[in-house]
Amino acid sequence: MLGLASTVSSSSTPESLYSIALDGADDYIGTGATFNTTFAGDFSISMWVKPTWNTGETHHLFGSINTSYNDTIQGYITTAGKLIFILKAHNGTEAKVTTDSAVFSSGAATSWTHLGFMANITGTGSTKTALHVYVNGSQVDVTKNTDNLTAALHLQWESDQNLSIGGVNNQGTLTTNTLEGKIDEVSIWNTKLDDSNFLAVYNSGRPTNLNINSGNYIKAASLQAYYRMGNGSFDDKANGVIHDQNTSNIVYNGNFEVTSGATGATTAILDWADDTDTDPDYWAVSGGVASIGARESDISTLFQNCYTIGKTYKTKLDVVRTAGTLTVKTGTSGDSLTITSSGTYEFSGVADANASLKIIAAAAFAGSVDNIDVREVGGGHGFGAELVTNGHFDTNVSGWTNNLSGDSTITQGSFGGRDGVARVVIDTNGQGDRFEHDITWEKDCLYYFSVDVYLLSGKFRIDGDDDDIVGVGSNSSYTSTNVLGTITYDASVDDRWRTLTGYAKGGQTGGTDEIWIRSSSVAAEFYIDNLSVRKLNGNPALTSNTDVPTAFSSDTP
Amino acid sequence: MDTTYVILNTTEITDEDSVIDFSQLSNRNADMLRYSKDGSKALVKYRGEDQPSFLDGKTTYTHAGIMVVLRDTDGDWYTEPD
Numbered sequence: 001m002l003g004l005a006s007t008v009s010s011s012s013t014p015e016s017l018y019s020i021a022l023d024g025a026d027d028y029i030g031t032g033a034t035f036n037t038t039f040a041g042d043f044s045i046s047m048w049v050k051p052t053w054n055t056g057e058t059h060h061l062f063g064s065i066n067t068s069y070n071d072t073i074q075g076y077i078t079t080a081g082k083l084i085f086i087l088k089a090h091n092g093t094e095a096k097v098t099t100d101s102a103v104f105s106s107g108a109a110t111s112w113t114h115l116g117f118m119a120n121i122t123g124t125g126s127t128k129t130a131l132h133v134y135v136n137g138s139q140v141d142v143t144k145n146t147d148n149l150t151a152a153l154h155l156q157w158e159s160d161q162n163l164s165i166g167g168v169n170n171q172g173t174l175t176t177n178t179l180e181g182k183i184d185e186v187s188i189w190n191t192k193l194d195d196s197n198f199l200a201v202y203n204s205g206r207p208t209n210l211n212i213n214s215g216n217y218i219k220a221a222s223l224q225a226y227y228r229m230g231n232g233s234f235d236d237k238a239n240g241v242i243h244d245q246n247t248s249n250i251v252y253n254g255n256f257e258v259t260s261g262a263t264g265a266t267t268a269i270l271d272w273a274d275d276t277d278t279d280p281d282y283w284a285v286s287g288g289v290a291s292i293g294a295r296e297s298d299i300s301t302l303f304q305n306c307y308t309i310g311k312t313y314k315t316k317l318d319v320v321r322t323a324g325t326l327t328v329k330t331g332t333s334g335d336s337l338t339i340t341s342s343g344t345y346e347f348s349g350v351a352d353a354n355a356s357l358k359i360i361a362a363a364a365f366a367g368s369v370d371n372i373d374v375r376e377v378g379g380g381h382g383f384g385a386e387l388v389t390n391g392h393f394d395t396n397v398s399g400w401t402n403n404l405s406g407d408s409t410i411t412q413g414s415f416g417g418r419d420g421v422a423r424v425v426i427d428t429n430g431q432g433d434r435f436e437h438d439i440t441w442e443k444d445c446l447y448y449f450s451v452d453v454y455l456l457s458g459k460f461r462i463d464g465d466d467d468d469i470v471g472v473g474s475n476s477s478y479t480s481t482n483v484l485g486t487i488t489y490d491a492s493v494d495d496r497w498r499t500l501t502g503y504a505k506g507g508q509t510g511g512t513d514e515i516w517i518r519s520s521s522v523a524a525e526f527y528i529d530n531l532s533v534r535k536l537n538g539n540p541a542l543t544s545n546t547d548v549p550t551a552f553s554s555d556t557p
Numbered sequence: 558m559d560t561t562y563v564i565l566n567t568t569e570i571t572d573e574d575s576v577i578d579f580s581q582l583s584n585r586n587a588d589m590l591r592y593s594k595d596g597s598k599a600l601v602k603y604r605g606e607d608q609p610s611f612l613d614g615k616t617t618y619t620h621a622g623i624m625v626v627l628r629d630t631d632g633d634w635y636t637e638p639d
Binding site: 024030076084086177178471485542544 | 562584591593600624
């Protein structure tokens with residue numbers, strides 16, 4: 001249980017400790033996400049760049065081109081130093097704009113430039129989508145090279161390829177020149193940012209925390225991805241894993257701007273319910289706030305089923321109190337905050353089995369609430385739950401089975417100063433033997449692996465089944481199933497416990513959902529302990545071909 | 558430490574008996590490499606003075622050298638943007 005009933009203030013802290021340097025040859029960042037629902041509507045992209053661009057070169061900033069070539073998004077620096085923004089949807093019709101003036105001068109940039117790209121569906125049906133480009137917070141003039149993307153087609157944007165940053169994912173391969181230079185604070189919203197919003201994001205050249213609204217920046221709730229390039233929580237510079245720092249507001253219509261259209265509720269407040277629905281609705285929306293007057297005896301609760309049971313949330317809201325007490329709870333018997341005066345309140349609590357955010361007005365309470373913002377603590381990044389049910393081997397080796405019929409064995413015991421470890425002996429007759437454990441893999445998700453190994457002879461490796469996972473850690477070798485690389489006995493580092501770590505990416509959902517421990521075509525003997533596999537939350541991005549960790553630079557906006 | 562670039566034939570990576578050891582390269586795996594327009598060549602790189610033995614005899618490029626190859630508009634690698 002967290003400390004409750006405390007009000008805290010939050011502020012926007014300018015910070016950017018790292019950027020990432022891309023070599024222009026083959027470095028890029030794979031997001032592992034298509035952003036289909038985002039790009040099939042109004043959206044905005046923001047980034048800081050410091051390129052080493054020369055006249056005659058093209059540098060790609062972001063892009064994906066799907067297999068049919070019909071749905072693409074691209075942003076790049078042209079041979080003349082201008083910016084081009086392209087959105088092609090559904091059947092190949094596209095919108096394409098070029099800035100009228102050059103944005104970059106030939107040579108290595110000496111300062112950072114903030115870039116904004118915004119797509120706006122301005123109407124319905126055959127109305128054309130408008131593309132806008134911002135430089136250092138100001139919208140710049142563009143020429144429409146093509147203007148054929150209609151609202152109807154834009155809404156059908158759908159790609160089977162993940163978005164790349166610093167390059168273009170062209171139908172699964174990298175075939176164009178990538179950005180040469182540094183890039184930082186890449187952000188994607190599923191809404192249009194207007195002039196004042198982009199100017200606030202630019203913030204006079206100082207990046208701010210985009211998870212927090214500040215001044216004219218009021219789009220934090222629409223943030224879909226937020227890559228801070230090394231200084232985000234859980235960012236792993238050694239392995240080039242950049243965690244999405246987006247922690248979006250999970251409450252719908254928390255600002256009460258929409259007053260009708262409720263589904264399954266008698267209340268007229270969209271996405272909210274009132275537990276006094278069988279009685280006259282006490283809560284009402286007017287002027288963009290939800291208000292309630294004092295009642296003789298009825299307690300009235302405004303609620304929304306937005307939680308996941310057991311997770312921790314930070315809740316923020318504005319309250320205007322005329323009389324009485326208002327209580328905010330993370331469920332029926334969850335954590336609570338009691339409010340007896342007007343103000344802005346913020347508290348953290350764990351969702352109980354009810355899984356509803358409850359705003360409970362005591363009978364005497366009269367007042368209003370607004371700007372309700374709920375975010376899962378740690379929800380946008382970090383590690384998910386442990387997927388290996390018996391990787392500790394404390395009492396047995398249950399859950400691990402020998403796939404083949406060789407003479408290899410796995411047994412539980414003590415060794416090397418540890419109790420509760422697994423001894424694996426790969427017999428000469430069963431060199432291809434493997435011991436399997438069920439795990440459900442998901443396509444394009446990143447997984448973190450860790451295992452303690454005491455190798456006595458032969459080789460050790462961890463695999464998934466063919467095509468189910470792809471090794472991507474710095475130790476991984478080419479073979480598509482090998483996660484940590486094949487460890488061959490080396491007396492200088494083995495004959496002792498050592499911890500191996502690495503990452504792998506889900507190759508498909510379904511298939512053979514297993515993890516394997518094995519040797520590699522030779523007899524072997526090793527002990528293992530603390531075998532752990534955890535999925536990474538959010539949309540973790542992955543550097544590709546970069547020299548990590550040296551590619552992470554302290555040169556920042 | 559500088560980075561050294563090497564152009565390989567793609568088959569040298571995809572062959573079942575490939576000797577390319579990605580643990581000695583700056584690249585993660587074959588899926589994430591940059592390939593030439595026709596897919597027949599792949600770009601790999603390593604950092605530092607010690608060249609992996611499986612690259613012995615290969616032509617090596619500095620960063621400036623490989624950029625000339627990659628940006629040659631008449632070459633095997635350059636793709637005109639849309």
